Amino acid sequence: MRKTSSYNHIFAIAIALMSLGTNAISAQVLNKPVAADNPNLAGNSAWTAACASDSFNEYFVNFTWSPPLVASDNEFVLELSDANGNFGSPVELARLDDKNATFDFEFEFQVPNDVRGESYKMRVRSTNPAKTSPPSDAYPMHFVDFSSPLLISQDGSGDIPPGGSIQLCGAGDVTLEPHNISNADTYIYNWYRSGTLLAEKGASITVSTPGMYYVELDYGSVCSGSANTLSNTIEISTGTSSGIALNGADDVGLCAGDAYQLEANISGIGLTYTWYKDGSVVSGPTLEQTTFDINTSVSGFEGSYEVEVDGPSACLERSASVTIRNLGDFEVTRENDANIVLLPSQTTTLSASSTAASPSYQWYKDGSPITSATNSSLEISEIGDYHVRVIETGGGCSASPVDSPTTTVEAPESFEFVVEYAGAYTSCQSADVTLSLLRINAVSDTGAKTDVTSELESTFTYQWMHDGSPVSGETSKTMTISNFENNGGYSLTGTVDSFNAASNGLAVTMSASTTLSISANGTVLCEGADAIRFDTSETLGGETFEWLRDGEVIDTTTENITATEVGVYQLRILTHDCPIVSNELEVRAFDESLLSIDRPEELIIVEGDTETITASGAESYQWFDAENNLLGAQDSYGFQEEGEYLLVASFGNCTVSRVINVTYRDLFAIPNVITANGDGINDLWVLPNSYSRQDDVLVTIYDERGKEVFSQTNYENNWPQSVTQFNKLNMIFYYRVTREGESLKQGTITVIR
Incomplete structure (x- = not known):
């Protein structure tokens, strides 16, 4: 009922204004938009706050305006301010182009998913004429994209403490933040301590005051409660630090059967102690148990030990760890390759390391000890199988010797090179190419290959080969070819001591520098015109070639072809290593629409003025008057007098004619x-x-x-x-x-x- 009354009132004003004549019509008046009810929800009333979500995001505002009518291409645009009601960078909510004769209507819109604030405003803008309504009243608007209970933990780690309690020792503090929400920093929060709202609004809070802490997302005065984001509660309590530690050294080596006792540095009535090995409880919690005996008679007694203390008015604290090592259990690590290729004139060094506290070393070759080879490294010059045996000599432990993995040292039967293209290379496309040594393999008498590039690449002398012949001056590990005249097969040879090595072959094919072009006496195919004939910049005698149309071969014998069909034409010469390909020429079908003029053919001019028509799309133009007199041969002509004129446009041997009628403009006023x-x-x-x-x-x-x-x-x-x-x-x-x-x-x- 409200809309009909308002519409009639506004229309009555429009009729009254029009009855007064043109000069009495005033400018349009755009009224501020107002929140409206949702016609899709029964019994609904106008909204006072927009609490949108993925499951519901349908809102309406009512808008009215006053005549005269806006332009037929006008659009009404509903815009949203920022959270403070400012329109410096408005957001478009809706746009309507079918309400240009409707003075009272409603916009339907959705709340953008980044909207969160209490003072959003809306306005309506028309595009033709360009006018803007006053802003609406301020409305709370929130897009509720997270509507589950938050989970908070220390530093957002995801580990909620047992019982939801965190104890602070001394003057410490703790940071709480949610861990189950993405992009946490983009939201506003309400933090509480024991029911009291705190000033902090960010995604985290650092606290030291005892109390019950929890948080919810701040979706404003209306939307927060319905979002259901209230978190779990974490209780913060305080206590006194006791400074718990373990007496003695923090790194202790023991042998099987040795006795050793760990002892806490603090003892007191009412304190309980829990002992840990490698993070797991091995004893306790036990009242006043300040010591723990290491049982070295069991396997695996070595590890990292700690003690945790707790008690009335004392903080729950854990000590720094003490490392207990088994002196009879150690490892030996080989620090060189498992397979080594040794040239007759070379030496190399083998080495090993051990976790033994006081190791002694003995090197072996082919299973027999090497005299005086008792260091952690050994220089060798003979082939064979080598390993080192380590014995623990410290701590009084009786431990079994530990051997390192075996290193096989062998002489090569031969060497081979592997070469490759360095960088991108495409046959018949690349303008240059670099070849490079990739790998040197030592080949044993069994055919096994060992990569010895890092050891021997600086020892070899090199020579690049082209089609089996040495390339002068190319004696490094790389070679660059940049001339198609050097196409062919390439390989690399080399020598070291009495060994000769050769590589795989690489084919290099680069295109010739010849530029092949084709030309034609026209590109538009029309009935009755001379044939379109193609010519080339190169003589085709003695060459193998192909004429192509749209990529398909159409002729391989005719040096100068004639186009009989539309399409893209190209010539390809195949005689060289790489085909030589010409430019493309497109032959089009004749179409009168190829000719365009920028003014109507019925041209109206003011007597005494000059109006110019410009043509485009053709190759040449001629302008004639009614007596067939040639007026001009440019792409444009300026008309000054009434009459009938002819434009003839040429497309090669094809022509298009257009008749131009020029009349003087009527200068009388529009009658009212x-x-x-x-x-x-x-x-x-x-x-x-x-x-x-x-x-x-x-x-x-x-x-x-x-x-x-x-x-x-x-x-x-x-x-x-x-x-x-x-x-x-x-x-x-x-x-x-x-x-x-x-x-x-x-x-x-x-x-x-």
């Missing part, structure tokens, strides 16, 4: 009064020829109630028609003349009978 009484005088509303009979000009007429009664392009000066009914002696109509949505003229027409 006609007498439709049938006497043949001033019965019709006649427009100047700049507006009438124009295909791109739309004439629209509305009655005094704003209802469209006539709309026509190419207006024939034929309104009102004989069938038009007038129910009053004097009636006022409203008209608008537009071109492509742009308003040219508007006003009123008074019809007198």
Whole structure:
């Protein structure tokens, strides 16, 4: 009911204004948007806060405006401010282009998913004419994209303490933050201590005061409760630090059967002690158990030991760890490759390391000890199988010797090189290519290969080969080829001591520098014109070649072909290592639409002025008058006089003609009064020829109630028609003349009978 009353009131104003004539019509008035009820929800009323979510995001605002009518291409745009009500960078919520004759309507919109605030405002903007309404009242708006209980933990680690309690020792503090929400820093929070709202609004809070702490997302005064984000509670309590530690050394080596006792540095009545090995409880919690005996008679007694103390008014604290090592259990690590290739003139060094506290070393070759080889490293010059044996000599432990893994040292049967293209290389496309040594393999008598690049690449002498012949000056590990005349097969040879090595082969094929081009005497195919003939920049005698159309071979024998079909033509010569490919020429079918002119063929000019028409799309142009006199041969011509003219445009041997009719413009004003009484005088509303009979000009007429009664392009000066009914002696109509949505003229027409 509300909308109909408002609409009638506004329309009555529009009719009153139009009855006063054109000069009395005032500018449009855009009123501020107002929250409206949702017609899709039964019994709903206008919203006061927008609490949107993925499951519900449908809101309406009501908007009213006053005539005169806006342009036919106008759009009404609903815009949203920032959270403080500022429109410096407004967000578009909705846009309507079908309400240009409706003065009271509603926008439907969705709340953007990044909106969170209490003071959002909206406004409406029209595009033609460009006007902006006053801002709406402020509304709370929140997109509730997280609606589950938050989970908080220390530093957001995800580890909620047992019982939900964290104890602080001394003057310490703890940081609490949620760990089950993405992009936590983009939200606003309400932190509480024992029911009291705190000032902190960020994703984390650092506290030292005892109390019960919990948090919820701040979705404002209206939306927070419905979001259901209230978190778990963590209790913060305080206590006194006792400074717990373990007496004695922090690294102790023991043998099996040794006795050793760990002892806490603090003892006191009422304290309980829990002992840990490698993070797991091995004893306790036990009241006043300040010591723990290491049982070295069991396997695996070595490890990291700690003690934890707790008690009334004391902090729960754990000591630093003490490392207990088994002196009879150690490892030996080989620090060189498992397989080594040794040239006759070379030496190399083997080495090992051990975790034994006081190791002794003995090296072996082929299973036999090497005299005086008792260090952690050994220099060798003979092939064989080597390992080192380590014995623990410290701590009084009787431990079994531990041998290192075996290193096999062998002499090569031969060597081979592996070469490759360095960087990107594509046959017949790359302008240059670099070849490089990738790897040197030592090959044993069994065919096994060992990569010895790092050991021997600086020892070899090198020579690059081209089709089996040495390349002068190319004696390094890389070679660059940049001339197609050097196409062929390449390989690398080398020598070290009495060994010769050769590589795999690499083919290099680069295209010749010859540029092949084709040309034609035309590119437009039309009936009755001379044939389109292709010529080339290269002589094809003695060459193997292919003519292509749209990528398909159409001729391999004719040096100069003729185009009989549309398509993309190209020539390819195959005689060289790489095919030589020409440019492309496209032959198009003749189409009169290829010719374009920038003005109507029915040209209206003001007498005494010059109006220029410019043509495009053809190869040449000729302008003629009605007596067939040539006026010009450029792509444009300036017209000054009425008459009939001819444009002839040429596309090779094809032509297109256009007739240009030039008339002088009617300069009389648009009438605002006609007498439709049938006497043949001033019965019709006649427009100047700049507006009438124009295909791109739309004439629209509305009655005094704003209802469209006539709309026509190419207006024939034929309104009102004989069938038009007038129910009053004097009636006022409203008209608008537009071109492509742009308003040219508007006003009123008074019809007198």
